[in-house]
Amino acid sequence: MISEINLGTPCDMHVHLREGQMCDLVTPTVRDGGISVAYVMPNLQPPVTTIDRVVDYKKRIQELAPNTTFLMSFYLSKDLTPELIHEAAREKAIRGVKCYPAGVTTNSAAGVDPNDFTAFYPVFKAMEEENLVLNIHGERPSVNDGETGDDIHVLNAEESFLPALRRLHTDFPRLKIILEHCTTEAAIKAVEDINKDVEDPRDIRVAATITAHHLYLTIDDWAGNPINFCKPVAKLPRDKRALIGAAVSGKPYFFFGSDSAPHPLESKSKHKGVCAGVFSQSLAIPYIAQIFEQQDALDKLKDFVSTFPLQFYELPQHELRSQDEVIVYRKPQVIPETITDGKGLQIAPFKAGEKVNWSVKWVAK
């Protein structure tokens, strides 16, 4: 029985750190959860679309977590120009650009129309030239079309987006694209299909991140449990099985991005207008280790959380803020009902009150 694993420098390639009091509370939990490298989402209010803001934001979170390596991103909107992309790349201010379809999740109102990306093609061309990553929230907004029956709703929003993903890859074959927090068997199959002829991992251009919570949840788990409500919503049992299969597959285009998305407890405990998001940052690696253990695939864990994301993002070890390594080891712990800063802010972590079998510790390399 495996009792511990050295995971090297694990990455969480999709984190929400927010601002203000929430940022102060959650940013240090990146390291608590066993994560060395975090890709930081730009959906603040207003969205992060300038070099100054990204530099300021990085400075703030770096102060809160000096040993964590933060990769920063812009929010795709009409404020971005090819010139700005080139400048931001030259200054190494960002590693990628996040694309939100308008209206599908928290702070996405400034996002784009997923039915027509062509307005952004000059930006994508600049990103392709600079080897920046396009991080896509791959959902189409809901439509109730009684005429044609061509409805979009939270269950098929991701699958309906996949043709747009393929079109983007066709139009920008060298652009690195990530389908973020994918949730469906259809998405897994699409990303596998796009990569079917790729032999060298360095040639991967379309990857997908998978969260911790989508490896646990199905629709039954968020029906009546707002703590588990997130966008994209967790889907059906066969989708969950496909995600688990992809995570443990050893395929280098599937890797970890938690989409940890904290909200104050009172924003999750409402009868109307619950905020979408699951907070999984503080126990990111233990949640994942538990699934890999259940699948008898602990030997694949380091690939999923360290090797593959570092490879896709081409992040050399010497650029990390710390060379400390993470050991995940068998030590059960009860997940607290809430995490608080002692100043009135409370977050309910994923699986609050339940048990995980694993803990993490840091060791010098």
Add this chain to the structure above:
Amino acid sequence: MISEINLGTPCDMHVHLREGQMCDLVTPTVRDGGISVAYVMPNLQPPVTTIDRVVDYKKRIQELAPNTTFLMSFYLSKDLTPELIHEAAREKAIRGVKCYPAGVTTNSAAGVDPNDFTAFYPVFKAMEEENLVLNIHGERPSVNDGETGDDIHVLNAEESFLPALRRLHTDFPRLKIILEHCTTEAAIKAVEDINKDVEDPRDIRVAATITAHHLYLTIDDWAGNPINFCKPVAKLPRDKRALIGAAVSGKPYFFFGSDSAPHPLESKSKHKGVCAGVFSQSLAIPYIAQIFEQQDALDKLKDFVSTFPLQFYELPQHELRSQDEVIVYRKPQVIPETITDGKGLQIAPFKAGEKVNWSVKWVAK
């Protein structure tokens, strides 16, 4: 433009009136919502399975609403015997028996295994002989079956139950059965198919009730809005369209049952373990009228809420507690955010804070 309609004596053939403080608050709202006849569900704690309890319960609610006609029911469980069914029918204590699959909704733990009804066949035979109605919550409990992929989840739970409905009808062809609060296109089609050769409405043996809220909601509406979370959950847009189509179809085997299911506001405003149920009692007829207006089908409204349910339940006018009639008329009103008894109990009604175009008033016949 139609400005008012006399609906006669409208029926709501599926109501939850609860006990204690909640019962005191909601029972008078049956009449407020424009309902003359209410079929009362027996899922109290413990479930209603004796004549004494049903008589006591009816006495209590009758005191609270002297002009409302209440039809009472037993809770199908191992406590019921054919002898008890015959006795309850003789004493006119009940009009039917409600069948809950174990574990699918509020207070259903004492329910039955929907994969095997044969243990209850002697009870069904007695019911058939007494012309009692079998009211079925038609869902199979969730199963995650990774081996066969034969999963049951909240989205397919009703469709998965339909073969059991057909089997019951085949085995008891004279038993009156209602598929309660049906939510899917599949259920509508199944009930239509069962009735395809019925020419005289008096020969209908399988009917379906349709709620007000399922004519408005889809999965997108309860994702993140626990006020709209109920069992069976609201499904996809095409299912909603099928329900609306059935409601306005003029087919006598589709009629109104609100499944109004009140819970204290604090039980709907939680991050875990939200109670399933939508409270629509206090505005039952206005909610329905609004949908029929949108469908340009106000001429079908009286059939759906009065004629068809009275016909199926074979309820003669002289057995009603009151001959007062309901006028639904065009007068917009804002739905209150909460309904309260002034003693600490609060309920959030369906569409709280929104507007409906219709109001009701009572007139002597």
